[in-house]
Amino acid sequence: MCKGLATLPATCLKSAKDIKHKISFLLQKPEPQAADQKLMKVNTTAAAAAAAAAKRVPTAAEVGKWKESFSxxxxxxTGRMVFTSFLKSEFSEENMDFWVACEDYKKTSPSKRSTQAKQIYQQYVEADAPHEVNLDAVTREETKQNVENACPSCFGEAQKMIYTLMEKDSYRRFLNSKVMQKLCQNATAQEKKNCDCAENRQALTGGA
Structure with a gap:
């Protein structure tokens, strides 16, 4: 076998080596970083959960609770998903995004707290942030100082202010919006459909 290879033209041997080199390169191609894979997985899971929540028709009882109070x-x-859709129509979804980010931050491990606190601050709190929320100067400065220590409650006042802003402002418009009217209609229709199905099953069972 070795003698046969030796008799091959040099160009053939060079081509074979090139192919072998390319195959080895492909086999050794680095996988995406673990952090990137984890982020992609989290984003995919979140998107799937959001899609599922958006497609599910809330019950009349749920809608009634949402009308009863913002909390x-x-x-x-599902309520947050519906309300976020409304906020997007008003171009103020950053308020909900910030509130959710603060909730997630509270669950962050101490080793990652500093990094996440800075990311939230840079994304939502500091002046001219990409998704800046509406905070007064005092709260903004207080939050900036808190982030340096990255304690679990460093966004406490800012989160509370944005929560109140959504409750007193956007939520009141949401209650009178076409979105809420549609929700009530769909919930009532779904409830009636369920009742009709139950009555039909009962009639069939009784007839049997």
Whole structure:
């Protein structure tokens, strides 16, 4: 076998080596960084959850709770998704994004707290941030100082202010919006459909 290879033209041997080199390169091609893979997985999961929440028709009881108080709606994942859609129509979804980021930050491990605090501050709090939320100068400066220590409650006052802003401003318009009217109609229609199905099953069972 070795003798046969030796008799091959030099160009053939060079081509074979080139192919071998390319195959080795492809096999050794580095995988995406673990952090990037994790981020992609988190984003995909979040997008899937958001899509599922958006497609699900809330019950009349759920919608009733959302109308009852802002806190009820904020404690519901589906409620937050619906309200975020409304905020997007008003170009103020950064308020919800900031509030959610603050909630996630509270669960962050101490080793990652400093990095995440700076990211949230740069994204939403500092002047001219990409998604700057509406905070007064005192709260903005206080938050800036808190971020240097990165304690679990460093965004406490800022988050509270944005929560109140959404409750007193956007939420009131949301209650009178076409979005809420549509929700009530869909929930009522779904409830009636469920009742009709239940009655039909009962009639069939009784007839059997």
């Amino acid at each position: 009820h709606m904020m404690s519901s994942e």
